[in-house]
Amino acid sequence: MPAYKAPLSDMRFLLDEVFDFPAHYAELSNGGDADPETVSAILDECARYCEEVLSPLYASGDAEGCTYDNGEVRTPKGYKEAYQQFIDAGWQGLSYSEEYGGQGLPMSLGLLKSEMMATANWPFLMYPGLSMGAMNTIMQYGNEEQVGLYMPPMTEGRWTGTMCLTEPQCGTDLGQIKTRAEDNGDGTYALHGSKIFISSGEHDLAENIIHVVLARLPDAPQGTRGISLFIVPKVIPNADGSLGERNGVTCPSIEHKMGINASATCVLNFDGAKAWLIGEPHKGLEAMFTFMNTARIGTAIQGIAHAELSFQGALAYAKERRSMRALSGKKEPEKVADSLMYHADVRRMLFSQKAVAEGGRAMIYFAAQYADHMVNGVTEKDDEKYKKYDDKLGFFTPILKGFLTELGLEAANHGMQVLGGHGYIREHGMEQIARDARIATLYEGTTGIQALDLLGRKVLLMTRGGCVREFTGQIARFAAENLRKKGMRRFAATLGRYATQWNVLTVRLMLMARKDRDVVSAASHHFLMYSGFVMMGYFWALQAAVAQQKLADGSGAQSEDFYRAKIATAEFYFDHMLPRAKSHAASMTKPSASLLSLDSEHFSF
Missing domain, CATH: 1.10.540.10 (Acyl-CoA dehydrogenase/oxidase, N-terminal domain)
Structure with a gap:
């Protein structure tokens, strides 16, 4: 392990x-x-x-x-x-x-x-x-009373919280929610319904669990415009924060899953559970997006987490395990065989894991600065500042969540592959990482949902390509500043071409979507992955530029070997991973006809 x-x-x-x-x-x-x-x-x-x-x-x-x-x-x-x-x-x-x-x-x-x-x-x-x-x-x-009652024990960690969205008949399409809330006439509501796939919905770690639940009021309009948001505590707190009686929310079962077995994924039943409305009636989805965006950034972290852990395990094994001889000749003649580290294909997998973990970490740390400013906007009651950085972070969120979890799963699979048959055996721990990584591409919105959010909502509908132009402008400025610097030319020139292409592809899709609405769905996955590869390329070039400068002037806080490894990994990424963006570019601009030409009744086995 x-x-x-x-x-x-x-x-x-x-x-x-x-x-x-x-x-x-x-x-x-x-x-x-x-x-x-x-x-x-x-x-x-x-x-x-x-x-x-x-x-x-x-x-x-x-x-x-x-x-x-x-x-x-x-x-x-x-x-x-x-x-x-x-x-x-x-x-x-x-x-x-x-x-x-x-x-x-x-x-x-x-x-x-x-x-x-x-x-x-x-x-x-x-x-x-x-x-x-x-x-x-x-x-x-929340109102002043809700904030005062729930925030202190949750901040301390004595109480935990959940998000309750999914129901048996609906996941992503929240407009189908059936859980209903009836007015008790005293400022509280009685919730009736069931939720599934509720992570941490029931456990023995905390004295109380605060469920944030989507439900419908009796007069709610149909669809997502009729959803309200409620606070439903497992144990109803008294006004002074002490625990009172048990609420009408129960856990009839937990899910048996492929991975993350130590995390309780629960079915929850609300049988007249006492609830408090949070926010305005029928505007629960808007409030829930605060929750969902927070969770999506956390899930993006899972992508780099599994890449990092699998890399650490695979690297240690590759250095110790010996198999065959390097194609260029014996590297360890005194040994029975050469270390796996001398085989180029093993290096490809290890470099890929390292590139995903460290490149993804850079992407998240950059976005974290946006998150800091956004939170400051809330605490300072500066709506303009909040909206500015919420919009910036909104562009990053689906890319971070969708792209990094896909590559994190890929990196976890590389870790198993480096170990060969031993990677499939539980005692080495690599198969657990792969099983646990698999869920990251699914929850908080599948990769397909993130892709639709990015292309359909953020790029085409909300900003008309403005968010892409803004970020590619940042890339273009970096490329221009580094184009004449020794060691940075290849990075800068390549990035400049991709930045231009990213804008061209965005405009092409906008024009195609006018005649073929289905092209948005058909192209969205490729657009997200293309965006992720180019964005990660920018952050690898940025790291390479800093590493080169630190080596040149000797001012770095890290070792020379650390900086050389950074430059080498950036070169690997530009040679072996960034070119994958080209295939996504080629696919995203194809019409949707080939996906939809086969009638549903003929789509069979």
């Missing part, structure tokens, strides 16, 4: 040398305490907790799984103790206001924490991770 080692050198490289987080934090109203010494101490302590506490529970938690007994769910051995340490250290409140008992640090620090915890033990992080979306929704849309 791979023993997780936090990639602190790479994290600090991005924070201090690529994106200048110290200067970024200095601009934030809540960034004063996020000085370099404090940030470094947080990273070190989180790494220790992840390496010593969470990582050892990853395999055992999968083997034991969650246990269901008459409505109660028991998490695997060691989880309760690990979660208590999580609470005691104040990890849940790291990026939440001191008003609620948090530490008031920028949101991006919470993402850094989540990345390490996700890589060490993703199923464990699901329990406190879902709470953050519920907290953000309550904080932004």
Whole structure:
């Protein structure tokens, strides 16, 4: 089983040398305490907790799984103790206001924490991770009483939260929701209905679980315009925050899944459960998007987490395992065979994993700065600032979630392949990473849903290509600045061509969609993957530029070998991964006819 080692050198490289987080934090109203010494101490302590506490529970938690007994769910051995340490250290409140008992640090620090915890033990992080979306929704849309009642214990971690959307008859199409809310006449509602696939819907880690639930009022219009949002606690709190009576929400079963077995995925029944409306009637979907966008960024982290963990396991094996001789001649003549590290195809897989993990990390850290500004807009009640950065982050979100989880799954499969038959055996842990990675492409909206959101909603409908023009403008400026720099010409020239093509493809799709609406759906997956490959290419070129500068002037905080590895990985990415964007470009501009020409009745086996 791979023993997780936090990639602190790479994290600090991005924070201090690529994106200048110290200067970024200095601009934030809540960034004063996020000085370099404090940030470094947080990273070190989180790494220790992840390496010593969470990582050892990853395999055992999968083997034991969650246990269901008459409505109660028991998490695997060691989880309760690990979660208590999580609470005691104040990890849940790291990026939440001191008003609620948090530490008031920028949101991006919470993402850094989540990345390490996700890589060490993703199923464990699901329990406190879902709470953050519920907290953000309550904080932004709840009234003063709701915020005061729920935020302190959730910030502390004593209470956790969930998001309850999916029902047996509908997943993505939330307009089909049937759960209903009846007015009790006293400011509360009675909820009736069932929800499925509710992560952390029932467990033994916290004393209370706060469900954020989509439901319909009796006078609700049809479709998504008739959905409201409700707070439904597992145990109804008293006005002073103490726990009162058990609410009418029960767990009749948990799902038996392919992976993340230590995370309880529940069916929940609401049998007249007492509920409180959050936000305005019939506008629940708008509020829920706060929750969903938070969760989607967290799921994007899962993509790089599984790539990182699988890379660590595969690299250690490849260095020790010997098989055959290198095609260019013996490399270790004193050994019975050469290490796997001398085989180019094994290098291809290892480089791919490293490129996804470190390239994806750069993408997320850059987006995290947008998230910091967006949250500042909320706390400062600056609607203009909030909207500006919410729009910027909205463009990134489907790319991060869709692209990184697809490549994270690919990287996890590479890890199994490096180990060969041993990769398929549980004791080595690589197959668990692949099983756990598989869900990331599905929940919080499948890759297809992310692609439709990106192309259909963000690019074509909302901005008429403006979001693409804005980001490619950033790429073009970088390319122009680096085109004449030795060592950067190839990166700059290639990126400049892709930036131009990205805009051309966007315009072509806009024109095609006028005559063929189905082309949006047909092209969306290819558009998302193309966008992801080009975006990651930009961030690899950015890292290469910094690494070259640090080697040239000797000012780097990392070793020379670290910077050389950065440049080598960037070169690999541009040679072997970025060209995949070309096939997506070729496919996205084809008409939808070949996809839809076969009648449904003839589409059979």
